[in-house]
Amino acid sequence: MITVIDLGISNVGSVGRALDHLNAAHKISQLRSDIINAEKLILPGVGSFSEGMNRIRQLGIFDLLRDRTLIEKIPILGICLGMQLFASEGEEGGLTKGLNLVEGRVCYHRSAGLGFRLPHIGWDEVYYEDFKLFDSITNNSCFYFVHSYELLVNEPVTLAFTNYGVTFTAAVQKENILGVQFHPEKSQMVGLKLLENFCSDRF
Amino acid sequence: MLRHRVIPLVLLDGYSVVKTIRFDVRRNLGNPIVVAKIYNARNVDELILLDIDASKENRGIDLQTVGSVASECFMPLTVGGGIKTCDEIARTLKAGADKVALNSVIFENPNFLFDAVSTFGSQCIVASLDVVKSSMGEYSLYSHARKKNSFSLKDCLSFVIAAKVGEVLLNNVDRDGTMFGYDINLIKYVKSQINIPLIVAGGASSPHDCTQAIKAGASAVSAASIFHFTSITPLLCKEDMHSHGIPVRI
Numbered sequence: 001m002i003t004v005i006d007l008g009i010s011n012v013g014s015v016g017r018a019l020d021h022l023n024a025a026h027k028i029s030q031l032r033s034d035i036i037n038a039e040k041l042i043l044p045g046v047g048s049f050s051e052g053m054n055r056i057r058q059l060g061i062f063d064l065l066r067d068r069t070l071i072e073k074i075p076i077l078g079i080c081l082g083m084q085l086f087a088s089e090g091e092e093g094g095l096t097k098g099l100n101l102v103e104g105r106v107c108y109h110r111s112a113g114l115g116f117r118l119p120h121i122g123w124d125e126v127y128y129e130d131f132k133l134f135d136s137i138t139n140n141s142c143f144y145f146v147h148s149y150e151l152l153v154n155e156p157v158t159l160a161f162t163n164y165g166v167t168f169t170a171a172v173q174k175e176n177i178l179g180v181q182f183h184p185e186k187s188q189m190v191g192l193k194l195l196e197n198f199c200s201d202r203f
Numbered sequence: 204m205l206r207h208r209v210i211p212l213v214l215l216d217g218y219s220v221v222k223t224i225r226f227d228v229r230r231n232l233g234n235p236i237v238v239a240k241i242y243n244a245r246n247v248d249e250l251i252l253l254d255i256d257a258s259k260e261n262r263g264i265d266l267q268t269v270g271s272v273a274s275e276c277f278m279p280l281t282v283g284g285g286i287k288t289c290d291e292i293a294r295t296l297k298a299g300a301d302k303v304a305l306n307s308v309i310f311e312n313p314n315f316l317f318d319a320v321s322t323f324g325s326q327c328i329v330a331s332l333d334v335v336k337s338s339m340g341e342y343s344l345y346s347h348a349r350k351k352n353s354f355s356l357k358d359c360l361s362f363v364i365a366a367k368v369g370e371v372l373l374n375n376v377d378r379d380g381t382m383f384g385y386d387i388n389l390i391k392y393v394k395s396q397i398n399i400p401l402i403v404a405g406g407a408s409s410p411h412d413c414t415q416a417i418k419a420g421a422s423a424v425s426a427a428s429i430f431h432f433t434s435i436t437p438l439l440c441k442e443d444m445h446s447h448g449i450p451v452r453i
Contacts, residue, residue: 009323013299017274046296047324117422119326119369121400123206123248123452142206142452144249144279146301146326146369164205186279186301188246 002026003038007055009047018185024199045081050093052085073176075203083179104153111165119148126170128160132202141190143182206452208248208423209437211430215254224380239275247437254284258307266298273299304331316366330363331372345376360396370400378406385416394420410443
């Protein structure tokens, strides 16, 4: 069973519908018990970094998420803000400590300084290197992005990249910890394939 | 490179899909769920669903319809129509929308825009602006109360930028449903005033119109009539854009 964590500010419905479409057994929940019993976790997220961390603390799942992923090593997929919350800290909404699963910081997208329009909204190419999450997905396929902030990592966990003025992190993997900046649940067939890969026994 | 989007626009009168001409004369086109299914099968970039009677009738868009449409599409869905509170935004998102388009409320309660952006983030809020051209050639905002709006287009654009909305959806009322082509001067003007993604709607008659709108500064083109009433598909529009060197997702 996959637990899709509902922070109350996320598009959990879209993720749920994509998993329904894939016939992947899942539960959308914010209960500790559903996180304790999950075989895999998905952390979707829309909204600001500080608000996302607030919700995690209010739900009392900060330590639980770290224990389940760092000690028990169950697979977790962070989507958009969900991936950003893996970082050590984030700047959006005031400097805030993150889940610290991945060493790095979430900053306003560097493309802003180059005159690019933000938010980075729309379909953009993702280039990946040897990454099981992208099995059977043609390299440089387009995925749907909606974000103004990016994850700057301090360890070599970026396995997929996108260029928007600068080359930035589109997806990460650190053992069982996976994250994507784009929205696979909104990326038509390639996105569904990526979710299917995460649900499969590859992870 | 970021792709330029072609976004079918689906207008509702409450429950049925309709298509207007200059926001007035209407034709009924049936069930929105069927329409959404077709667009999903056509692998479109995004979908915009607007209930054009909601504000006038002082109600919200039917969330069951939003939910049914959302379950047919694995692409981004922007929903608008009568949304006036953060609670309504939350319910619309829960029903399956990814972004909400705000229109009337911008004029009725301007401060609300700031609340909406701070609660849901810029990426979630689309300012939907209906523009008309006066006989003097000046652009102003169309009000659904059928009165002229006191906001000038310039002031309105600076206001929505200050409120940090994520995108502007520009509807050209004079061209709506006419298939006379997009108003290129209007697009150029709006582009010169804002630095956020701009979606343009109103008047598309051919794939090449879409190419010209992008060249004039639009980030994305939206259209209804050409997809409802002609054999032109979003893909044909993208192929024309592609052949003119515009990056699209094909």
